[in-house]
Amino acid sequence: MIFIENEGNNDPFLNLALEEYILRNFDEGQDYLLFYINEPSIIIGRNQNTLEEINHSYVEEKNIKVVRRISGGGAVYHDFGNLNFSFITDYDVKSLNNFRKFTEPVIKVLNKIGVPAELKGRNDIVVNDRKISGNAQFSSVKRMFSHGTLLLDSDLDEVTRALQVKMSKIQSKGHKSVRSRVANISEFLEESLDIESFRTIILKGLYEEREEFETYHLTAEEWEEVRQLKTEKYEAWDWNYGRSPKFNIQRTSRFPVGEIDLRIFVNKGYIEEFKIFGDFFGKEPVSDIENKLIGARYEKLEIESLLANIDTRFYFGDLPKKDFINLVYGEDEE
Template sequence: MIFIDNEGVTDPKLNLALEEYALRNFSNNSDYLLFYINEPSIIIGRNQNTLEEINQEYIEANNIHVVRRISGGGAVYHDFGNLNFSFMTDYEFNKLNNFKQFTAPIVKILNDMGIPAEMKGRNDIVANDKKISGNAQFSSVKRMFSHGTLLFDSDLSEVTKALNVKMSKIQSKGHKSARSRVANISEFLKEPMSTTEFRQKILDGLFEEKTDFETYKLSDDEWKAVHELKKEKYDNWDWNYGKSPKFDIQRTKRFKGGEIDLRIKVRKGGQIENLKIYGDFFGKEPVEKIEDALENVRYEKSDITEVINQFDLYEYFGEIDKEEFINLIYGPDEL
């Protein structure tokens, strides 16, 4: 097995780009292992509706990254107390959805450390029935990876806040994450250790399992290609948000000028397909002007704000705060 040295990178977009680049470009017939630790971030599954998974207001206020990965599964929270691993191998049918095969060495090492870890359900490692690791897979024609998280000393309160959805009444064809009882691996240790020490323990255990273990350092040209992939894909709003499946939103709020009821259809690709405004408000101008102006606009707060700023909302709804109206379209429920 070949260990890929990510040189201490903690940018989740760069680490996911590195993982995809290695899968698609490193030689076949070889097994690779990648370890990385990310800055606070939410990593979205390939088939999920990003907005349905995250507390957008909270992640913006706390500078938390939001990145979509190429594998399926649910949304997960990463921070400096969370260790991520990725096993890359040639594709074989019997490996697909066989998470136990990939995680068995990790479980053994955890057991050797005195942690009551076991594989349970489809893709989780648990300790005393509390989830300490979630896993996902991706396969191309010839290659595949199985990757997962190891919650070592993560801020579990942040998990709840960052993944606590604030958008109301979203109806989506995306795959909603199932929330599980979670725990940190550090809770089960008899002697405390740092995340870095834990990472080394896991690596040492894997080295013992594979006598032909070697370390690979990327060349400057390879790092350049990884950065290009990050720029073209993982830095891109269209990938992280716009790839969400088509979804509908219904939101209602009473303003001084009356109640406004919004029905919003967002197409796959992240643009507003259709927006209808209902309510008992009084206005001089027809709301169809606002509806038409928002058609085909990205469902992103900055884009929506740019459109709404063109209108004198008093002419359409009576007494209403512009920021509150924008938040009704895209924002937190508690306005």
């Protein structure tokens, strides 16, 4: 087993790029272990509709990064109180979906430091039926990884706020996350640990489980290739939002000018159909607005830009443009 040092990087785009780079470029027949700690971010499962998983206005306000990973499973919140681990190995049909194989060494270390952790269900590590770790896997033709979280001291209130979706009436084929009762590992420790001390303890414990453990530092050339993957893929809007499955949105609200009912069909993050219905009175045909938005990214900034020269009062009566944009792409009020 070779431990890959990520050199203390907290950039979620970079860390996910590093994980994929190791999977696709490092030696076959060799097992690797990667640890990383991300700044506040939401990591979206490969097959999920990003907009169904995040509280978009809160994410923007708090500058929380949103990035899609290549493994399946649900959306998770990362912050500086969460340690991520990844075992990268050769593909083996007996290893795929065998989360016990990869979580067992971690569970042993947790047990040794007094945390009565166990694998429960298919892929969760729990303590007293409260989830402290979620796990997911990805496999290519020859290689695979099994990775998971370890919630040491995450802001669980922030988890709730960032993943509390309020956008109404989205129907898609994406795999929706199932929220579980979660806990921090710190709740079960007799003495408090900071995340770096916890990382050291877990790594030392895993070293003791395997013989011939060594540490590897990427070369400058390898880091350059990782950064290229980060830029071209993991920071790209089309990857993080545009890969969302097809979905329909119905958004309806009653304003002083009357009811406005929107029907929007989005495919790969772009608006393919946009229809406006309602009992409002306007001078100009709403087809002007519909036609402007067809083909646009389903993204608030792009919608604002496309409607910059539109005066909504000509189409709906005395309706502020910001109210219409919030209906097109916003979230329900509390």
